[in-house]
Amino acid sequence: xxxxxxxxxLKKQKTSGGFSSLMAILTIVISLIAGVLIFKYIFGDPGNFxxxxxxxxxxxxxLMGTVYKGGFIVPILVAINLIIIIFSIExxxxxxxxxxxxxxxxxxxKIKDLLAAKQIDTAIAECDKQKGSLANVVRAGLxxxxxxxxxxxxxxxxxxxxxxxxLEEATSLELxxxxxxxxxxSTCATIATLIGLIGTVMGMIKSFAAMSQGAPDTAxxxxxxxxxxxxxxxxxxxxxxxxxxxxxxxxxxxxxxxSIDEASFTxxxxxxxxx
Numbered sequence: 001x002x003x004x005x006x007x008x009x010l011k012k013q014k015t016s017g018g019f020s021s022l023m024a025i026l027t028i029v030i031s032l033i034a035g036v037l038i039f040k041y042i043f044g045d046p047g048n049f050x051x052x053x054x055x056x057x058x059x060x061x062x063l064m065g066t067v068y069k070g071g072f073i074v075p076i077l078v079a080i081n082l083i084i085i086i087f088s089i090e091x092x093x094x095x096x097x098x099x100x101x102x103x104x105x106x107x108x109x110k111i112k113d114l115l116a117a118k119q120i121d122t123a124i125a126e127c128d129k130q131k132g133s134l135a136n137v138v139r140a141g142l143x144x145x146x147x148x149x150x151x152x153x154x155x156x157x158x159x160x161x162x163x164x165x166x167l168e169e170a171t172s173l174e175l176x177x178x179x180x181x182x183x184x185x186s187t188c189a190t191i192a193t194l195i196g197l198i199g200t201v202m203g204m205i206k207s208f209a210a211m212s213q214g215a216p217d218t219a220x221x222x223x224x225x226x227x228x229x230x231x232x233x234x235x236x237x238x239x240x241x242x243x244x245x246x247x248x249x250x251x252x253x254x255x256x257x258x259s260i261d262e263a264s265f266t267x268x269x270x271x272x273x274x275x
Contacts, residue, residue, distance in 0.1 A: 019090050019181055027086055028184075035079030043068040057219065069223055070230030073199035077234035080192050084238055087184050088245040095252050098178055100132025104259045111138055111263060115270045120146050133174040137260050140170035141267040149271075160272055167264040174260070178253045182246060189242035196235015203228025 019027065046052040048065030058065025067074060100107065107130050114123040120142055127139035144166035148159040206224030210217045 019087075024087075024181055024184065028083055031082040031086065032076075032079040034082055035075040035077075038078055039068065039075035043074070066226060067230055070227050070234075071199060071202065073195060073202070073231050074234065076195055077192065077199070077231065077238060080188050080195070081234065081238045081241070084185060084188050084192075084242045084245070087181055087188075088241070091181060091185070091245070091249050094180075095178065095249060095256075097131075098133040098174070098256065099252075100130040100135050102130055104134060104256065107134065108259055108263050108266075112266050115266060118274070133178065133256060134259050134263060137167060137170040137174060138263045138267070141167045141264060145267060145271055156272075160268065163271055164268055167267065171260055171264065175257065178256060182249060182253075185242050185246045185249070189239050189246060192235050192238030192242060194235075196231045196233075196238075199231025199235070200228045203231060 043064045044054050045064065046054055048054075048062045048068065049058055050056040054068065058069060107126070110126055111123050114120075114126065124139055124142050124146075127135040127142065141163065144163050148154060148162050151159065154162070203224045203226070206227065207221050208224075210220035210224060
């Protein structure tokens with residue numbers, strides 16, 4: 001193949017992959033800052049405490065003031081929960097775009113029917129309508145199908161291998177985008193519980209310290225228990241949400257990957273049987 005032909009090789013389309021690495025880092029930093037601000041100015045608002053003094057006890061029944069007494073671990077846990085929510089939304093939007101416009105199973109079935117009818121151009125047009133990761137892989141395969149079909153200088157085995165390679169390359173462009181940033185959710189699922197446990201232990205230490213005095217300081221005892229329970233709550237809540245969202249997205253990715261493999265196999269098999 002000449003250099004001119006190599007330059008005119010088919011371009012592969014790629015679905016947008018959501019947050020870049022830089023954007024992900026900025027999101028985490030901004031969430032940490034937001035967590036501190038929420039802790040200081042919302043939970044720590046003087047109006048939540050007796051005599052408008054954040055160092056005093058919270059007003060009876062004031063939940064925000066009670067959360068503020070959870071200590072310095074609370075803003076970290078608030079930030080982790082914000083990160084989980086933001087990246088869950090980011091993955092949902094990205095995977096929705098990767099899915100394309102219509103139902104994946106209907107699209108795969110339509111491509112199979114068009115291949116059986118040898119309507120390659122119509123199948124490519126369907127990929128343009130569908131869009132998304134699956135459509136990009138199928139389109140790359142179909143274009144290669146048309147390209148090698150009329151190449152008299154290649155044997156059938158070479159054509160099949162060339163088609164397989166094209167589909168593998170197109171798939172390798174799409175799969176990293178699907179699972180991108182999921183590691184952030186899995187990490188948050190782990191550290192939310194651990195950081196919450198640190199806050200729990202610190203609260204219990206304060207409670208036991210209050211009990212060790214000759215006349216137990218009931219206010220300090222209550223503050224320690226409150227701190228322990230608040231941190232436990234935020235830690236478990238963040239971990240639970242992260243685990244649920246991670247498994248939800250992993251299931252969607254597995255389903256999409258299966259559809260890509262199914263469509264790729266169909267294209268290769270159709271080419272092998274008809275050429």
